[in-house]
Amino acid sequence: MYDRDEIPDIISISGQVNCRAELEGLPDVSFPLTGLNTARVEVLSFHPCAQVSEQGMDKQAVMFSPPLGNFVLMRYQASCVLGPPIKGFYQLSMVSEDEGAFLFKLRLMEGYKAPLTMEFCTVTMPFPRRRVVSFDGTPSIGTVSTTEHSVEWKIVASGRSVAGKSIEATFPGTIRFAPWQIQRMLSSRSVLGSMADEDSDIETESTNNMVNVEEFLMEKMSRDLTPVDLEEPFSWQAYNYAKVSFKLMGASLSGMSIDPKSVSIYPAVKAPVEFSSQGTSGDYILWNTLGKCPFAATAKV
Numbered sequence: 001m002y003d004r005d006e007i008p009d010i011i012s013i014s015g016q017v018n019c020r021a022e023l024e025g026l027p028d029v030s031f032p033l034t035g036l037n038t039a040r041v042e043v044l045s046f047h048p049c050a051q052v053s054e055q056g057m058d059k060q061a062v063m064f065s066p067p068l069g070n071f072v073l074m075r076y077q078a079s080c081v082l083g084p085p086i087k088g089f090y091q092l093s094m095v096s097e098d099e100g101a102f103l104f105k106l107r108l109m110e111g112y113k114a115p116l117t118m119e120f121c122t123v124t125m126p127f128p129r130r131r132v133v134s135f136d137g138t139p140s141i142g143t144v145s146t147t148e149h150s151v152e153w154k155i156v157a158s159g160r161s162v163a164g165k166s167i168e169a170t171f172p173g174t175i176r177f178a179p180w181q182i183q184r185m186l187s188s189r190s191v192l193g194s195m196a197d198e199d200s201d202i203e204t205e206s207t208n209n210m211v212n213v214e215e216f217l218m219e220k221m222s223r224d225l226t227p228v229d230l231e232e233p234f235s236w237q238a239y240n241y242a243k244v245s246f247k248l249m250g251a252s253l254s255g256m257s258i259d260p261k262s263v264s265i266y267p268a269v270k271a272p273v274e275f276s277s278q279g280t281s282g283d284y285i286l287w288n289t290l291g292k293c294p295f296a297a298t299a300k301v
Contacts, residue, residue, distance in 0.1 A: 003088070003089030003090075003289045004289065009084060011079075011080045011083075011084050012042075012077065012078075012079065012080070013076075013077065013078050013079065013080050013253055013254050013279075014075075014076075014077050014282070015075070015076050015077075015078070015252070015253075015254060015279075016072050016073075016074060016075045016076070017072070017073045017074040017075075017258070018070060018071075018072055018073070019066060019070070019071055019072075019073040020066075020069065020070045020071075021066035022271075023066065023265065023269065023271060024269075025267075026065050027065070027066075027265050027266060027267060027269065028063055028064070028065055028265070028266045029063065029064055029065070029066055029263065029264070029265050030061065030062065030063040030064075030263070030264050030266075031061075031062055031258055031259070031262050031263040031264070032059045032060070032061055032062075032259075032262055033059060033060045033061075033062055033074075033256060033257075033258060034058060034059040034256070034257050034258075034259070035058065035059075035252075035254070035255040035256040035257050036058055036059060036060060036256065037058045038058070038081050038255035038256075040078060040079040040081070041076055041077070041078045041254070041256070042076075042077045042078060042079070043075070043076060043077040044074070044075075044076045045074065045075050045076070046062070046064075046073065046074050047064065047071060047072060047073050047074070049064045049065050049066065049067060049071075050062055050063070050064040050073060050074070051063045051064065062074075076254070076256070078254040078255075078256070079254070080253050080254070081253070081254065081255040082111055082112055082253060082255075083110070083111055085108065085109060085112060085118070085246065085248060085253075086106055086107075086108055086121065086244050086246065086284070086286075087106065087107045087110060088104065088105045088106035088107055088169075088286070089104075089105055089106075089286070089289050090102070090103070090104050090241070090242045090286040090287070090288055090289065091103045091288060091289045091290050092125075092240060092288045092290060092291065093290050095174065097179075097180055098176060098177045098178070098179055098180065099174060099175070099176050099177070100174065100175050100177075101172075101173075101174050102125070102137075102171075102172070102173055102174070102175065103170075103171070103172045103173075104123065104139075104153070104169070104170060104171040104172075104242070104286075105168075105169075105170050106123075106155070106168070106169045106170070107166055107167070107168050107169075108121060108155065108156070108162065108166060108167040108168075108169060109162060109165065109166045109167060110166040111166075112166070112248075113164055114163050114164040114250070115163070115250035115251055116163065116248055116249070116250045116251050117161045117162065117163040117248065117249045117250045118156055118161060118162045118163070118246060118247070118248055119156075119158065119161050119246075119247040119248070119249055120154075120156050120157060120158045120161075120245075120246060120247055121154075121155045121156040121244065121245070121246040122152060122153065122154050122155065122244070122245045122246070123152075123153040123155060123171075123242050123243070123244050123245075123286070124150055124151070124152050124153070124242060124243050124244075124245070125150060125151040125152075125153075125175075125242045126149065126150045126241075126242075126243065127149050127150060127151075127177065128149055130149070130177040130178065130180075131148055131149065131177060131178040132146050132147070132148060132149060132150070132151065132175060132176075132177060133176045133177060133178050134175070134176045135151055135173055135174065135175040135176070136173055136174050136175075137171060137172055137173015137174065138171075138173075139153055139155070139169065139170065139171035140168070140169055140170045140171070141155060141167065141169050142154050142155040142156070142157070142169065143157070144171075151175060153171055155167070155169050156246075161249075163250070240287075240288040240291045241285050241286060241287050241288060241291075242285075242286045242288075243283070243284065243285055243286075244281060244284040244285070244286060245281050245284070246280070246281045246284070247278065247279070247280050247281075248278065248279040248280075249276075249277070249278045249279075250277065250278075251277055252277050252279070253279045258275055259275075260273040260274065260275045261273075
C-alpha cells in the first residue's frame with residue numbers, strides 16, 4: 001500500500017482448496033464452484049483426479065474421485081473483490097541522525113461484513129541497520145513492543161477477533177536509535193575480529209579461501225556503507241516500509257465459494273460435509289509515503 005495517487009495500490013490473492021474425503025470405495029464427488037465472475041480469476045488449476053465441465057456464466061461444475069488423505073483439489077490466483085483489508089498510510093521521517101518521527105493512520109475491515117472475521121492484525125516496523133534504543137508514542141488501539149531492530153504494533157490480538165465493523169487505528173510516535181558512529185565502531189571491530197579468525201586458519205583449501213575472502217569483502221562493504229541524507233539515514237538507500245500480518249476467517253476474499261449443501265456424492269451415502277475458509281497475509285507492505293517505493297508502470301491497453 002502506498003499513499004500516492006500516481007502509484008496505484010496493488011493487491012492479489014493466491015489460494016487453494018484443500019480436501020479430505022473419508023469415503024469407502026471410489027465414489028464421485030461433485031459441486032458447483034460459484035462466484036467466478038466476481039472473483040476475476042487469473043489462474044485456475046485442478047488436481048488430476050478432477051473433471052471440470054465448461055465454465056458457465058458464474059459457476060463451474062467440478063467432479064472428482066478423491067484419493068486417500070489430504071490433497072490440494074484446486075489452486076487459483078484472483079483479484080480481491082472487497083478491496084484491501086487494511087487501508088491507510090505510514091509516514092516516517094528523521095528528526096535527527098538518530099531519531100525518527102512516524103505516523104500510522106489505518107482503517108481495518110472497511111466494507112468487510114460477517115461472516116468475515118479478523119483473527120489478529122500486527123504491524124511491524126523493521127530497522128535491520130539500526131539498533132532501537134527507545135520509542136515514545138501511544139496507539140489509539142492495541143499494544144506496542146520493541147526488539148533490538150523493530151517495533152511491533154498489535155492492533156488486534158489473538159483471541160480478540162473483530163467482525164462486522166471497521167476499525168480506525170492511529171499511531172504517532174518517535175523512535176531513537178543507537179548513535180551511528182558507535183554502531184560503525186562495533187561493526188568494524190566485528191569485521192576485524194572475523195579477519196583475525198580467518199588469518200589464523202591458513203591451512204584451509206585455496207578454493208574455500210577465495211570464497212571466504214569474497215564473503216568477507218561483501219560483508220565489509222555492506223557494513224561500511226555511508227549513510228544517505230538525514231531524511232533516511234537508517235535505510236542506506238534501501239526502501240523503508242512497515243509489514244502487516246493478519247488472518248481472516250469465515251469467507252473467501254476472492255468471492256469464490258462452495259456451498260456444503262450443494263456437494264453431492266455418487267453412489268449416494270450419508271456423510272457429513274464440512275467447509276471452512278481462511279485468508280492469511282503474504283507480503284502485505286505499507287510503504288513509507290515520505291520514502292521510496294519500488295513499482296512497475298502498468299501497460300495501457
